[in-house]
Amino acid sequence: MNRDQKFFDMYSLVIGILALFALAIYVGVSKLSDLTQGVYTTDTAEYQAAIQERIRPLGQVYLPGEESQADKLTVQEAAQAEPVATTLSGPQVYNQACLMCHGSGIGGAPMLANTESWAPRIAQGKDTLYQHALEGFTGQAGYMPPKGARMDLSDDEVRAAVDYMAEQAGR
């Protein structure tokens, strides 16, 4: 009987301590949650909006005919400069269109600055040189294509190149 009583006392004590302990945990946790979780009152509109934002799908599918919510693409066109008709200088034309033959003497072309082969040609007069350069010319040395086969060149540009070549030949 005495032993039972002792056991019962002990048992009550342990149960009591455990109950107190549980209560302490409960109170502690609810205090702690008030401290840290207080901002997240789940029924506020802000909270719901925050949740919606977090679980928002990454993309959306729009079927044809549906209005896309995506920002409309704006195409910005760079202002284009008006094409300007530029005139090439004599040396420029020479380098682009005449050098490949007159720079090396290919096919009998009188070489630039070769006074000897240019002298008799220049003696024909500028007009003949211009005409031969513009319209093409087949002489004893070979074939000179019209405008050096650069039909995109203007007559004045070709004449400027002829002037340049005559100049280089010392005339």
Ligand code: HEC
């Ligand atoms: C495909 C080669 C070639 C190109 C490119 C060329 N020439 Fe010639 N050119 C010749 C040849 C070959 C002759 C010599 C023809 C002859 O006297 O038989 C010649 C001769 C000339 C003559 C002398 C014509 C004469 O009456 O004696 C002039 C001027 C001339 N070229 C100007 C030019 C100019 C300007 C260019 C560039 C726009 C040019 N050539 C590009 C091959 C070329």
